[in-house]
Structure formats: C-alpha cells, structure tokens
Amino acid sequence: MHEMHQLSTFWFWVAGAAKVIGVFTMVMLAVAYMTLAERRVSGFIQDRLGPNRVGPFGLLQPIADAVKNLIKEETMPGTSAKFYFVLGPMLAIMPAVVTFAVIPIAAPLPTPVGTVDMIVADVPIGILYILALSSLAVYGIVLSGWASNNKYAFLGGLRASAQMISYEVALGLSVIAVLLLAGNVTLTEMVWQQQQMKLWFVFPLSLAFIFFVISALAETNRLPFDMPEAESELITGYHTEYSAMKFSMFFIAEYAHVLTASALMATLFFGGWDIPVWTGDDMFWHEGALIRGFDEAGAPIAATPNVLITLLTLGAFSAKTAFFVLLYIWIRWTLPRFRYDQVMHLGWKVLLPAALGYIVLVAGTMLVLDQLGVPFGFRYGLILTGVSGVTTVAFLFFVDRDRVISGAHGQGSVARIRARAAASVAASAAVPSAARTAPGARPTTQAPPGPASS
Amino acid sequence: MAISVKVMRRPEPGRTSYMRATLKGMSLTFKHLVRLKKVTLEYPEDQPDLHPRWRGTHRMEVHADGRPKCVACGLCPTVCPANCIRLVGGEDDQGNRYPIVYEIDEFRCIFCGMCQEVCPVEAIHVGQHFENAEYTRDRFVYDLDRLMEQDHPTTLLWDPSDPRSE
Numbered sequence: 022m023h024e025m026h027q028l029s030t031f032w033f034w035v036a037g038a039a040k041v042i043g044v045f046t047m048v049m050l051a052v053a054y055m056t057l058a059e060r061r062v063s064g065f066i067q068d069r070l071g072p073n074r075v076g077p078f079g080l081l082q083p084i085a086d087a088v089k090n091l092i093k094e095e096t097m098p099g100t101s102a103k104f105y106f107v108l109g110p111m112l113a114i115m116p117a118v119v120t121f122a123v124i125p126i127a128a129p130l131p132t133p134v135g136t137v138d139m140i141v142a143d144v145p146i147g148i149l150y151i152l153a154l155s156s157l158a159v160y161g162i163v164l165s166g167w168a169s170n171n172k173y174a175f176l177g178g179l180r181a182s183a184q185m186i187s188y189e190v191a192l193g194l195s196v197i198a199v200l201l202l203a204g205n206v207t208l209t210e211m212v213w214q215q216q217q218m219k220l221w222f223v224f225p226l227s228l229a230f231i232f233f234v235i236s237a238l239a240e241t242n243r244l245p246f247d248m249p250e251a252e253s254e255l256i257t258g259y260h261t262e263y264s265a266m267k268f269s270m271f272f273i274a275e276y277a278h279v280l281t282a283s284a285l286m287a288t289l290f291f292g293g294w295d296i297p298v299w300t301g302d303d304m305f306w307h308e309g310a311l312i313r314g315f316d317e318a319g320a321p322i323a324a325t326p327n328v329l330i331t332l333l334t335l336g337a338f339s340a341k342t343a344f345f346v347l348l349y350i351w352i353r354w355t356l357p358r359f360r361y362d363q364v365m366h367l368g369w370k371v372l373l374p375a376a377l378g379y380i381v382l383v384a385g386t387m388l389v390l391d392q393l394g395v396p397f398g399f400r401y402g403l404i405l406t407g408v409s410g411v412t413t414v415a416f417l418f419f420v421d422r423d424r425v426i427s428g429a430h431g432q433g434s435v436a437r438i439r440a441r442a443a444a445s446v447a448a449s450a451a452v453p454s455a456a457r458t459a460p461g462a463r464p465t466t467q468a469p470p471g472p473a474s475s
Numbered sequence: 476m477a478i479s480v481k482v483m484r485r486p487e488p489g490r491t492s493y494m495r496a497t498l499k500g501m502s503l504t505f506k507h508l509v510r511l512k513k514v515t516l517e518y519p520e521d522q523p524d525l526h527p528r529w530r531g532t533h534r535m536e537v538h539a540d541g542r543p544k545c546v547a548c549g550l551c552p553t554v555c556p557a558n559c560i561r562l563v564g565g566e567d568d569q570g571n572r573y574p575i576v577y578e579i580d581e582f583r584c585i586f587c588g589m590c591q592e593v594c595p596v597e598a599i600h601v602g603q604h605f606e607n608a609e610y611t612r613d614r615f616v617y618d619l620d621r622l623m624e625q626d627h628p629t630t631l632l633w634d635p636s637d638p639r640s641e
Contacts, residue, residue, distance in 0.1 A: 066507050
C-alpha cells in the first residue's frame with residue numbers, strides 16, 4: 022500500500038488534464054444516451070417501443086443521429102445576423118458543459134503518484150461558479166432567437182430570458198438553505214457535511230429540494246416549463262431556424278443542462294457520491310490529510326482511499342444522477358406545458374417569497390439549535406427534518422386547491438366564480454322568471470380583469 | 476350506432492387538488508412505463524393480421540394448365556371507376572376469348588374491389604397484400620404475367636347475408 026499524499030504540481034496538471042478529458046467524454050456520452058433514454062422512455066410511457074433498430078436495443082441510435090446531423094445541410098437564413106447566429110449555439114453549449122467541472126463525482130482515487138480528487142476543479146467558490154455560469158446559458162438562447170430574424174424564434178428567446186432570469190432567483194434562494202446548513206459553498210464540503218450528519222440534506226431541507234427541482238426544471242427549459250421551445254405555439258422557438266450540427270448543439274446543451282441539474286440535485290440533496298448508511302466511504306481533506314471523521318475527542322480519523330471505494334461511489338453518484346434524469350423525462354411526459362403568465366406567477370409570486378420565508382425559517386431553527394448547544398449531527402438533522410416536514414406539508418396544503426396555483430380558470434378564480442354565482446342567484450331572484458335564462462346575467466361585483474373574467 | 480356524448484363531471488374549482496392530480500398523473504405514466512404490453516408492431520418481423528376483406532394488390536386466377544381464367548369480357552375496365560385496367564381481348568380457334576393485353580396500373584387503382592365483384596368467371600381479384608414497393612414508376616403497371624404470378628390470398632367478397640362477416 023502506497024503512502025497517501027497530495028499530488029506534486031506536475032502530477033496535478035497531468036491528473037487535471039486526464040480528468041478534464043475523462044469528465045468531458047463522460048458528459049458527452051451521457052448526453053448522447055440521454056437522448057436515447059428520452060425517446061425510449063417516452064415510447065414506453067406511450068405504450069410504444071421507441072427506437073430499437075440501430076444496434077441491440079437501439080444502443081447505436083445516438084451514433085446514427087450524430088452522423089445524420091453531421092452530414093445534413095447547414096442552413097443560414099438570408100436575413101439573419103450571421104455572426105450572432107453562429108455564436109448562439111456556441112454560447113448555449115459552453116456553460117452547459119463547463120458547469121460539470123465543480124461537481125465531485127466519486128471518492129478520491131489513490132494512485133502511485135498521490136491521491137487524486139475525483140473532481141475536475143475543486144474551486145473554493147463551488148456552487149457560485151455553477152450559478153454564475155448557468156445564468157450565462159440564457160445569452161446563447163436569446164442571441165440565437167434574436168439573430169434568426171424570425172418572430173417565433175424571437176418570442177422563444179424573449180420567453181427564455183424572462184423565464185431563466187425569474188427562476189434563477191428561486192434556484193439561488195433554494196440553494197442558500199443548503200449553504201446555511203453546509204456552512205460552505207464548495208460541493209466537496211457539502212458532500213462531507215452530509216456524510217457527517219448521516220442524513221442527506223433532502224430530509225432536513227425538504228422544501229428547498231422541492232423548490233430546487235421546480236426551478237431546475239424551469240432553468241433547463243424542460244416541460245412543464247418549456248416556454249422557449251413550445252412546439253405548439255412557437256414552432257420550436259429559438260432554434261426554429263437552425264439545422265444540422267448547430268441544431269444538435271442546442272440539444273446537447275439542453276441535455277447537458279439536465280445532466281448538470283440532476284448531478285446538482287444528487288450532490289446538494291442526496292449526498293453526492295455518498296453511499297447511504299456505510300461510513301467507510303466518507304472522505305475529506307482536512308489540514309492536508311484525508312480523513313474519515315472525528316473521534317470522540319475530536320481528533321481526526323485517517324481514511325484509506327481505495328480504488329474499489331472510488332468505483333463504488335462513482336456508481337452511487339451515477340445511479341443518483343440517472344434517477345433524476347429519469348425523473349426529468351418522466352415529468353416531461355406527464356405534465357402539460359404551463360401558460361406563460363402561470364410560469365411567471367409561480368416563479369415570482371410563489372417560489373420567491375416562499376423560498377425567502379423558508380430561508381428565514383431554516384436560519385432561525387439553526388440559530389435556536391446552536392443556542393441550545395445541539396451538536397451538528399444526526400439529531401440536529403432530525404430536528405430540522407421535523408420542522409421542514411411540517412413546513413413542506415403546510416406549504417403544499419396552502420398552495421393546493423386553487424389557493425395559490427390555479428388550473429385553467431385563472432388566478433383567484435374560485436372567489437370570482439362564487440361571486441358570479443351569488444350575483445346571478447341574486448339577479449334571478451329580482452327579475453321575472455322569463456328573463457332568468459337570458460345570457461347576460463353578469464355579476465354585479467367588480468371582477469378583477471383577467472383571462473377568465475371576460 | 477348512435478353517437479353518445481360523455482359528460483365529464485368536473486369538480487368545483489377550489490375542490491381540485493393539483494398536487495394529487497399531478498401525483499396521479501405521474502403514477503399513471505409510470506404504470507404505462509413498466510407495462511410490458513406495447514402496441515408497437517415490429518413490422519418486418521411481425522406481419523399485421525389483415526382483415527379478410529382487406530383489398531390490396533391484384534392477382535389473376537389461373538387454370539390448371541396455366542392459362543388465365545379471364546375471358547376478356549370487358550366488364551372490369553368498364554366498371555373500374557379509376558379507369559386503371561387496360562384490356563385487349565382476343566379469340567382462339569375454338570372461339571374462346573382470352574386477354575391479349577391485361578394491365579392494371581396500381582398507382583391509379585383506388586382498390587375499390589369492383590373488378591372482383593363484377594368478374595363473371597372469378598378471374599381478377601384484389602388480395603390481402605400491401606407490400607408492393609418498387610424502385611421505378613413503370614414497375615407499378617402490372618401486366619398479365621405479373622398478375623398471374625401473385626400468390627397471396629384473395630379478398631373475401633362482401634356477403635349481403637352476413638354483412639359483418641361474423
């Protein structure tokens with residue numbers, strides 16, 4: 022067994038380059054197979070089989086698609102802004118791919134030259150880097166929508182910018198709850214804190230997780246929030262005018278975003294590469310040494326990295342990420358698209374204040390727990406779980422049944438419908454029965470202007 | 476069959492749980508996801524079950540000695556609504572009429588099956604067959620030899636005494 026130590030500068034660069042290539046390849050492969058998974062799962066959900074012709078179970082379908090997209094004709098609308106038209110897909114794909122760099126994918130790997138962290142760049146700003154880059158993605162979409170010189174593409178781009186900026190806020194606020202609990206912004210530390218608490222953050226921060234899932238769906242422009250694409254309204258929105266590889270770059274970007282968002286959900290709320298219950302995989306750099314935890318006296322216990330542990334944790338991370346990718350696809354083929362005003366309403370009037378209130382609640386609970394001297398650990402997590410659980414149930418109950426989120430009737434529809442019914446009853450009591458069937462029985466109360474009131 | 480209108484009872488707004496509706500939808504799609512029975516017919520391997528009265532590619536019945544059963548009476552080109560049958564009849568030494576030219580343009584044909592209905596000697600038939608792709612357009616004009624070569628099952632005629640073929 023070789024000595025556990027950090028890498029020398031030379032090997033750090035070598036390992037870094039190897040990780041960049043490895044992770045990039047993994048992300049691209051995953052994206053390719055996510056397109057297949059999307060088509061197969063959508064097929065199964067609709068009682069079809071999906072593409073199963075190219076290769077066994079259709080496994081070579083992504084390659085066939087890639088070849089097809091490469092040899093297709095590149096079209097360029099005559100009236101487009103050429104430079105930005107070409108720049109659009111590049112800007113769309115770049116942030117989607119690079120955000121994966123700060124997500125730890127497995128436990129540190131021991132090599133003869135030292136222990137290699139299984140993360141491309143363990144930058145100290147961690148999640149801030151992801152938030153900063155993922156908001157850049159909107160530029161690619163809005164630029165390509167504008168540069169196409171097509172009204173549908175332009176509308177798609179506009180919607181994308183409005184939606185992504187709106188949900189960025191809710192996404193950031195739901196992450197803040199995690200930051201409060203983890204006490205740090207690096208994702209490696211978040212995984213470590215979840216291992217220390219012996220409880221994944223999804224339990225103590227259940228409402229933040231729900232907010233994160235919803236905002237991530239909107240951030241990645243997936244159904245039920247695929248406003249920018251909206252096939253039935255905007256043809257396909259911002260990429261209407263694109264063909265061949267430029268079109269396919271938007272798709273790669275979308276799926277890379279989904280992958281990153283799924284990996285983030287797994288890392289922030291489901292322990293990242295942590296294997297549940299088993300503590301043998303807990304590993305963290307503490308004062309230059311890889312530790313597994315602290316003993317009773319607070320002295321660090323050294324950890325022994327192992328290739329097997331690395332592989333197992335990589336498997337755990339992949340399984341969790343794959344689950345969320347499947348959840349994305351599952352939601353996509355279940356829920357219909359929101360109306361645009363409903364999306365904005367949900368983002369600004371529901372998620373934003375609720376997330377703010379939740380942060381106050383989490384911070385307050387943590388303050389009380391710290392004041393009471395409850396040590397950070399399983400019990401601490403359990404108490405937070407209780408508080409969050411009650412809040413989650415209360416929030417869902419409060420939102421449900423037309424109180425905040427409404428169906429096709431429009432906002433405040435219940436009050437309006439009841440008022441109209443009461444008014445028509447009152448009117449029919451006042452007029453003779455012959456006039457009762459007249460269609461002009463309008464409510465006497467002033468109904469607020471809205472789509473359903475006309 | 477009379478048209479029936481299904482009236483959906485909609486719950487009063489304010490009594491509908493959107494969370495429950497979403498979860499119900501998710502469970503429904505999940506049930507379909509794991510359901511093994513799919514409706515897809517994997518076509519080239521699995522062939523569809525054609526209805527006995529399916530009207531597809533034509534075929535000409537032949538006598539045991541290889542002659543076509545057609546007597547060149549001219550009823551089928553007359554009745555054909557798409558005017559896709561070209562028939563030039565001839566007569567041999569014994570006075571038997573036979574087709575010299577018998578061509579069906581499968582592109583023009585609307586597969587109504589009236590040629591089969593009208594044929595007095597049950598020579599021309601439409602058949603339970605649909606795979607007739609070709610590389611060139613002229614291959615779609617089937618001549619007499621080609622019609623006689625077809626060996627797929629012929630279409631069952633509509634029987635007025637058994638209108639639903641039960």
